[in-house]
Amino acid sequence: MSETVVATPVTTTALCSTYADVTRLRAENPAAIATAWATRAPRPTIRGNGRLMIVAADHPARGALSVGDRPTAMNSRSDLLDRLRTALANPGVDGVLATSDILEDLLLLGALEDKVVFSSMNRGGLAGASFELDDRMTAATAKWTNEAGLNGAKMLCRVDVADAGTLNMMTACAAAVDELAAGGSIAMLEPFLSSRVDGKVRNDLSADAVIKSMHIIQGLGSTSAYTWLKLPVVDEMERVMDATTLPTLLLGGDPQTAPAETFASWERALAIPAVRGLIVGRTLLYPTDDDVTTAVDTAVSLVR
Structure with a gap:
């Protein structure tokens, strides 16, 4: 994909039309970013049939740049932005989840008008680091998320009872909730x-492990009134979803199976009433054939 020019038409609210414009504005008028957040046209999280299709791009801030067998797939920021704008141009895509740097690039390019926007908060657990499970708040803050008028913020909550860093993560996430x-x-x-x-962190994707993690994490904070879950698609999803009453979006994850098999598993899980939609990153943004438009169209058809 192009690495110099945005892939989709720029709206009339865009402050920048090229990536060079973004860099120029960041250097010469950084205060314009706060003004752009203040004047952006937001949208409510729930609209229409209440189902959500969100694209995610917060992996780079953890140093997770690989997709499948491509270790440097996410190295290029302009290529990532091209792919994100292609996805967001689909009217069936409700919004995006990303770290502030990526969100602000999209904001300046006019891609976030009338979109659901989630920030990403705890990116301190760098992929492969000795402190990976001490996943501290190093990205967006709750204060900034509220002030910028975003719909919410996402936190990765990996629980390892053998790693003391887990407690730091839980304490920070509870305060953020x-x-x-x-x-x-x-x-x-x-x-x-x-x-x-x-030596490598592995997530247990058995149904019982996912259920146990849900019970631990959904209890964080003084109130769960505004808490949602983001869950992987695993076997026995009906039993998994019986473990919560919280609104839930399905995690797409890094593609490990053939696209048809991945999409079929999503379709089965989306049939469960408690599931509110999909939040998918690399599977849609970096499909094996690099046809982002078709991958997004397929996912949207499942949600809608």
């Missing part, structure tokens, strides 16, 4: 039971 709720913003929690296998 409360602060987001005080501002009327969604706290989207992504729980896993995790452990180190041969």
Whole structure:
């Protein structure tokens, strides 16, 4: 895909039309970013039939740049932005989840008008680091999320009972749940039971492990009024969803199977009434054939 010019038409609210314009504005008039957030046309999280199709792009801030067998797939920021704008141009895509740097690029390019926007908060657990499970808040804050008028913020919540860093993560996430709720913003929690296998963090994707992680994480904070879950698609999803009454979006994850098999698993899980939609990143943005438009169209057809 192009690395110099945006892939989709720029709306009339865009402050920039090329990536060079974005860099120029960041250097010469950074205060324009706050003004752009203040004047952006937001949208309510729930609209129409209440189903959501969200694209995610917060992987780079954890140093997770690989997709499948492509270790440097997400190296290029302009290529990532091209792919995101292609996805967001589809009227069936409700919005995006990303770190502030990516969100602000999209904002300046006019891609976030009338879109649901989630920030990503805890990116301190760098992929492969000795401190990976001490996943601290190093990205967006709850205060900024509320002030910028975003719909909410997402937190990765990997629980390893053998790693003391888990407690730091839980404590920070609990505080963020409360602060987001005080501002009327969604706290989207992504729980896993995790452990180190041969030095690498692995998530247990058995139904019982996912259920246990849900019970631990959905109890964070003083209130769950604004708490949502982001869950992987695993076997026995009906039993998994019986473990919560919280609104839930399905996690697409890094593609590990053939596209047809992946989409079929999503379709089965989306049939469960408690599931509110999809939040998918690399599977849609970096499909094996690099046809982002078709991958997004397929996912939208499942949600809608």
